[in-house]
Amino acid sequence: MRQTFVIVFALLVGVTLAQGPGSGPFVLPQPVSLTWGSQVVPISDASTFIIQSNVNSVTLNVATKRYSTLFFPFGNGTSTSGAPTQSLSIQVQSSNEDLALGVDESYKIAVDSASSLTITANTIYGAMRGLETFSQLLTYNPKSNSYSIPFAPISISDSPRFQWRGFMIDTARHYEPVNFILHIIDALGYNKFNVLHWHMVDAESFPVVSTTYPELSAKGAFNPLAIYTHDDIEEVVAYAKTYGIRVIPEFDIPGHAYGWGFGYPQLLAQCPGYAYNINNIALNIAEPFTYQVITGLFTEMAALFPDQYFHTGGDEVIFGCWLQDPSIVSWMNKMGFDSVHAETYFENQLTYILDGLNRTKIVWNDPFQNGVTLAPGTVVQIWNSADITQQVVDAGFKAIASYAWYFDKQQPMGVSTGEFENTWEVFYTSDPASGVTSNVDSVIGGEATMWSEQVDQMSWDTRVFPRALAVAERLWSAAYINDTNSALPRLEQQSCNIARRGVNSGPLEPDFCLIQTYLGMSRPNRLRPIIKLDRDTIKSILS
Structure with missing residues (x-):
């Protein structure tokens, strides 16, 4: 009953929403716009998956390093000999690291195929929001020890309501x-x-x-x-x-x-x-x-x-x-x-x-x-x-x-x-x-x-x-x-x-x-941060 109501509601208001099991990807918070298809994009081996950005930002680099781990909570997955490198491309318009009330946090995500995974944003902070959303699109199959992105092609355009x-x-x-x-x-x-x-x-x-x-x-x-x-x-x-x-x-x-x-x-x-x-x-x-x-x-x-x-x-x-x-x-x-x-x-x-x-x-x-x-x-x-x-x-x-x-x-x-x-x-x-x-x-x-x-x-x-x-x-x-x-x-x-x-x-x-x-794996220690910054990195971020 719940799934039926949600689907009807989505049709009535004319937008696409993340629905119940089998009806689309779950994303929280709910994006402004989310559309999806029925294909599955395989992520064959996390060891060959990289995040590439067009800007050199110390602050964004920490975020990408963090999500390189968070994308794959159950380890690398099944290795495929000679598997090509897969990359998530982050395209940021400005490398400015200033953080203040009202900074642009908008982003877009496109998952078109195994070789076309992109996040675009005006700022590094929009890119960070996109990284979190992208992480929620990944799924893990314990039987095959593999990762994938279902519901492709996926298109997301998002920005927050409140500053x-x-x-x-x-x-x-x-x-x-x-x-x-x-x-x-x-x-x-x-x-x-x-x-x-x-x-x-x-x-x-x-x-x-x-x-x-x-x-x-x-x-x-x-x-x-x-x-x-x-x-x-x-x-x-x-x-x-x-x-x-x-x-x-x-x-x-x-x-x-x-x-x-x-x-x-x-x-x-x-x-x-x-x-x-x-x-x-x-x-x-x-x-x-x-x-x-x-x-x-x-x-x-x-x-x-x-x-x-x-x-x-x-x-x-x-x-x-x-x-x-x-x-x-x-x-x-x-x-x-x-x-x-x-x-x-x-x-x-x-x-x-x-x-x-x-x-x-x-x-x-x-x-x-x-x-x-x-x-x-x-x-x-x-x-x-x-x-x-x-x-x-x-x-x-x-x-x-x-x-x-x-x-x-x-x-x-x-x-x-x-x-x-x-x-x-x-x-x-x-x-x-x-x-x-x-x-x-x-x-x-x-x-x-x-x-x-x-x-x-x-x-x-x-x-x-x-x-x-x-x-x-x-x-x-x-x-x-x-x-x-x-x-x-x-x-x-x-x-x-x-x-x-x-x-x-x-x-x-x-x-x-x-x-x-x-x-049989250990979870991250809740009394420690995901990444520990050294003093040089702290000073660089704050400079």
């Missing part, structure tokens, strides 16, 4: 080792996410090493081993770039600031009546040293995070904490401030600091809701209600939607799905532009979030996947691609694909996923 397709990780509540963050980047890259939002510090810990203010991590990290050095950050940023993923740091202030006070207690407001919950403690915004530390730290971090955007949080500020501190109350009285004016003053100071660093500020929606006058150009990330989106874009701000995609919730959007895994259906049917009737283009995308109060590297994969595949398709594919019945086979197949690559992604319905262990 901002993000996932937020929280390394303050639980520290994630650097290699595991690289593993997370692998998993996000497989599904065409293009932003890693790194929530780096919070009330519980301050793991980021600052050479300017070393006591922040020396006393604020959970453990001397649970830190991120400058070299660590550079590795994460460089590795993410080889997937076309931008890394956006978040230092959440002025609320959730208790972690700053381990190293420098004078940074914190004194409000003993709120100390029963460390998340209530805010920065002392009346103290000049507070702005000195922020300026020094942000200057240091801006040199490590090259992206235009810099997240400063701003959520859940407890005004009562400020109003319990005599020094802050005295300062507010002197300045003629109420709480909203005080928050506005603080946000203006952050804008001034970031303007000096040529960075654009992102905040959670709380300051906007509180009535703070935000500077033009500020991006607002919406976490608690879809109703706010229209107000944000009508006020002239860009919006990023996250409210529907909280991966720590058993009932996202208040909807019960019975089985925890089936929350993917809620994620899949939630749209960043839902309810927005004007200034729709100001909704630049969305982000899923994995808050880590009860999650670390031991459980991260299984809490995030396969459910994140639903968000990946929602942010990439057209708005009308929103039927859960037709999406389920694509999610199942892609979950199996990434499981073969070391991501602990499980099933959403009864099926069989062939992974390496069934053939």
Whole structure:
């Protein structure tokens, strides 16, 4: 019944979609255009299969090296003596490696015959998206130990719906080792996410090493081993770039600031009546040293995070904490401030600091809701209600939607799905532009979030996947691609694909996923990235 419905739906809307078993190739996220035939293109021996590009790009070279392995998860296949070399030709219009919001990620794929396999793209980042899609076209036959591409000839033309397709990780509540963050980047890259939002510090810990203010991590990290050095950050940023993923740091202030006070207690407001919950403690915004530390730290971090955007949080500020501190109350009285004016003053100071660093500020929606006058150009990330989106874009701000995609919730959007895994259906049917009737283009995308109060590297994969595949398709594919019945086979197949690559992604319905262990082979180690970059390559990518 499901297959019949999908085929009828495809005919009605006049487009070709990846269907159920036997009716076409599975690709996730669903491309803009996908057509196929009934032929099979053999890939006789992976040892004779090469990827050739018309540009010399260090960043793209890493990606092609990675996919040269990922194309063939079960080894080389059956060798054919004297078999000719097969090549996947990548034709890129520009070798420019600049990575920024709005970079062209479009690509085309043509699989015409064993000797005609091509990816064309305007940028190296479009080529990367094409490599992932091409990997999903390959199939493996364990009986003959051979690879092939069925449904040829295949023609794909594709580009994303949203520019901002993000996932937020929280390394303050639980520290994630650097290699595991690289593993997370692998998993996000497989599904065409293009932003890693790194929530780096919070009330519980301050793991980021600052050479300017070393006591922040020396006393604020959970453990001397649970830190991120400058070299660590550079590795994460460089590795993410080889997937076309931008890394956006978040230092959440002025609320959730208790972690700053381990190293420098004078940074914190004194409000003993709120100390029963460390998340209530805010920065002392009346103290000049507070702005000195922020300026020094942000200057240091801006040199490590090259992206235009810099997240400063701003959520859940407890005004009562400020109003319990005599020094802050005295300062507010002197300045003629109420709480909203005080928050506005603080946000203006952050804008001034970031303007000096040529960075654009992102905040959670709380300051906007509180009535703070935000500077033009500020991006607002919406976490608690879809109703706010229209107000944000009508006020002239860009919006990023996250409210529907909280991966720590058993009932996202208040909807019960019975089985925890089936929350993917809620994620899949939630749209960043839902309810927005004007200034729709100001909704630049969305982000899923994995808050880590009860999650670390031991459980991260299984809490995030396969459910994140639903968000990946929602942010990439057209708005009308929103039927859960037709999406389920694509999610199942892609979950199996990434499981073969070391991501602990499980099933959403009864099926069989062939992974390496069934053939007596070892799977990739999920605690290590697919490719490890050396320092010279990192420096070259970041230069």
